[in-house]
Amino acid sequence: MKHLLIAAHGSRRESSNEELKHLGMKVSAMLGVANNQVDVAFLEFASPSIENALVELFNNHVTEVIVLPYFLSAGNHVVRDIPAAISKVLAQWPDKKITLLPHIGALDSMVGAIAGAFES
């Protein structure tokens, strides 16, 4: 069963990190899957790290994870840090599959989200 890992920056504000976890639950509800099929992990300031989250999933017999970088633009975290974390984990788990999606700011649906906010 595929899992979704939302890879976020992480904030010094605990409420922002909690907001992300809540978003993960809303996504799993929309997808109609179990809560634990959508996880959130962080690069900084919060746990789990992206690396630890992936290892935890693989230890729990998950075989495939889709990673969505929860970033608006393609900065160093998107271009370098998240791919590096994935490579490190795959080196230890060569039989597992990780698919890295484009960052969320690159999705066409963002245009509609902004336009909708203006019109409402």
Added chain:
Amino acid sequence: MKHLLIAAHGSRRESSNEELKHLGMKVSAMLGVANNQVDVAFLEFASPSIENALVELFNNHVTEVIVLPYFLSAGNHVVRDIPAAISKVLAQWPDKKITLLPHIGALDSMVGAIAGAFES
């Protein structure tokens, strides 16, 4: 006529800032309004600043601006810096109207965008 101002963080990468301006054009196209009715401004690393963008609009006889914080979580920039910039401008232009929207990460449409990325 209402204007939309997308208030972004700004990046040291010029390509990220250009990506934002391109997004603004896609939003104006989707809304069916003139390109200059949707502007982008930045907190750091790029111009115009949010303050200068608002002042420029008001100097050009715009009376109402909708500000959308282009941030995924409610960190200090969303909670403190953008409202502070708006307050400063409104103190100089008490007859103008600025509506501050929730940050884009708080929009319900984000849930659908993530779920759609997982399913595709």
